[in-house]
Amino acid sequence: MTKIQRPTGMQDVLPDDGRYWSWVTKEATALAEQYGFARIDVPIIEYTDLFARGMGTASDVFVQKEMYTIEEPDGKHITLRPEFTAGLVRAYIQNGMGSWAQPVKLFSIGPIFRRERPQAGRYRQHSQFDCEIMGETDPAADVEVMMAAMNLYRKLGYKGLNFQINSTGCPVCKPVYMDALKSYLAGREDELAPIDIERLQKNPLRILDSKEKGMDALLADAPHIIDHLCEDCRDHFVDLRTLLDTLEQPYTINFRLVRGIDYYTKTVFEVWAEGIGAQAAVCGGGRYDGLAEAIGGRSVPGVGFGSGIERIILGIKEQGIEPPAPPSLSVLVAHFGGESKQTAVALTYTLRAAGIDTRLAFARKRRSMKSQMREANKHNVEYVLIIGDSEVENNTVTLRPMNGGQQEVVAVDELVERLRG
RNA sequence: GCGGGUAUAGUGUAGUGGUCAACACGUCUGGUUGUGACCCAGAAGAUCGUGGGUUCAAGUCCCACUACUCGCCCCA
Numbered sequence: 109m110t111k112i113q114r115p116t117g118m119q120d121v122l123p124d125d126g127r128y129w130s131w132v133t134k135e136a137t138a139l140a141e142q143y144g145f146a147r148i149d150v151p152i153i154e155y156t157d158l159f160a161r162g163m164g165t166a167s168d169v170f171v172q173k174e175m176y177t178i179e180e181p182d183g184k185h186i187t188l189r190p191e192f193t194a195g196l197v198r199a200y201i202q203n204g205m206g207s208w209a210q211p212v213k214l215f216s217i218g219p220i221f222r223r224e225r226p227q228a229g230r231y232r233q234h235s236q237f238d239c240e241i242m243g244e245t246d247p248a249a250d251v252e253v254m255m256a257a258m259n260l261y262r263k264l265g266y267k268g269l270n271f272q273i274n275s276t277g278c279p280v281c282k283p284v285y286m287d288a289l290k291s292y293l294a295g296r297e298d299e300l301a302p303i304d305i306e307r308l309q310k311n312p313l314r315i316l317d318s319k320e321k322g323m324d325a326l327l328a329d330a331p332h333i334i335d336h337l338c339e340d341c342r343d344h345f346v347d348l349r350t351l352l353d354t355l356e357q358p359y360t361i362n363f364r365l366v367r368g369i370d371y372y373t374k375t376v377f378e379v380w381a382e383g384i385g386a387q388a389a390v391c392g393g394g395r396y397d398g399l400a401e402a403i404g405g406r407s408v409p410g411v412g413f414g415s416g417i418e419r420i421i422l423g424i425k426e427q428g429i430e431p432p433a434p435p436s437l438s439v440l441v442a443h444f445g446g447e448s449k450q451t452a453v454a455l456t457y458t459l460r461a462a463g464i465d466t467r468l469a470f471a472r473k474r475r476s477m478k479s480q481m482r483e484a485n486k487h488n489v490e491y492v493l494i495i496g497d498s499e500v501e502n503n504t505v506t507l508r509p510m511n512g513g514q515q516e517v518v519a520v521d522e523l524v525e526r527l528r529g
Numbered sequence: 530g531c532g533g534g535u536a537u538a539g540u541g542u543a544g545u546g547g548u549c550a551a552c553a554c555g556u557c558u559g560g561u562u563g564u565g566a567c568c569c570a571g572a573a574g575a576u577c578g579u580g581g582g583u584u585c586a587a588g589u590c591c592c593a594c595u596a597c598u599c600g601c602c603c604c605a
Contacts, residue, residue: 224603
């Protein structure tokens with residue numbers, strides 16, 4: 109019989125990595141709350157239509173090949189969420205958040221699922237930290253989500269960070285730009301790689317972020333979308349830059365940063381960090397003023413970002429950043445079985461009730477002190493409390509510091525105070 | 530969907546076609562009665578991913594499959 113393994117693209121996060129996870133999610137949560145984002149948790153599963161709508165012609169491919177979709181017995185199709193934004197916008201609409209004080213600022217942390225071949229830092233199940241501001245068109249809101257992302261990475265100790273920004277226009281100006289780009293490329297088809305000729309047909313914007321050789325030269329004189337923006341989009345972009353300048357943030361206008369899907373509007377951004385393999389981006393985000401309508405609500409502007417936890421951790425490791433030391437237990441309670449075990453078990457819960465991190469040495473029979481000491485050492489406890497016959501008799505415990513200090517006998521009544529001291 | 534690489538104890542590795550498949554770390558026990566880290570001794574733990582093939586002989590060579598991994602496609 110073949111051994112059962114975890115499904116392709118799924119990860120077990122073992123305790124060694126768990127300390128990175130607790131740290132990153134704790135910092136992310138604290139930062140989001142400090143910025144005034146409120147925590148929301150929406151289902152991992154949504155009706156497939158939520159993710160399919162608004163994705164334009166590409167939606168069929170997405171739903172069939174890139175998402176985990178299940179047909180229920182009653183014929184309804186449900187899908188494991190491939191991102192946060194759609195679910196949060198759905199929750200906004202469904203829960204009448206349009207009548208809350210605007211804007212509504214939400215954050216969430218949890219798993220998302222994409223059915224693609226795993227690559228470094230890209231798994232079929234991975235977790236994201238996601239912040240969204242809905243009901244606000246002010247570019248200062250764009251800056252706020254950008255700063256939330258940036259300052260999280262700074263807090264975690266990342267070096268070499270900067271913003272990559274661009275605008276993806278809006279339904280008014282994006283098509284105009286697409287035409288300009290297509291006619292520029294049309295004259296150069298012989299210079300395009302086969303894959304990019306295909307893109308020219310299907311999704312011309314994607315040529316901009318093509319990794320084929322010679323693209324820099326080929327695109328040197330290509331039209332930039334920021335030169336083709338309508339007045340509204342241009343104003344928005346100028347304001348955004350002004351605010352980033354005011355805050356003295358490092359940013360690069362990257363005309364090759366694109367979003368192919370229609371409901372994305374105006375701001376597109378990524379945060380790049382040095383030394384994270386081929387892909388420098390630790391997060392991606394932008395404005396999606398067309399999404400709410402696309403999924404059947406009334407028009408609500410929104411801006412946000414998502415950042416993969418696994419990717420953040422990968423970057424932390426590559427940059428040689430150490431998480432805070434894993435929490436160590438204060439004490440281990442050791443005993444010799446029999447009556448001393450009863451005393452030890454009782455004491456363990458007394459200490460825990462007093463807020464002291466306590467580990468109990470398990471032993472079905474009498475267990476050697478050597479073995480219990482070794483256990484204490486492995487788990488990095490500060491003290492071992494030894495309980496034997498004489499301690500039971502005298503209502504005391506032997507308190508042994510593991511840092512090499514002198515051990516002493518302490519009355520049980522004074523123990524908690526002594527440990528806290 | 531398409532390529533490249535890899536597959537040996539829990540982990541990481543070694544292993545010219547031929548004795549009981551080795552080492553490190555980890556785990557467990559012990560080094561006199563109730564004291565860790567370092568050190569020493571001992572133990573457990575692998576039908577060498579699965580299935581075929583070549584051969585007198587396969588962990589080692591060949592094929593297929595599967596898994597993992599790196600990349601491509603795609604990228605919300």
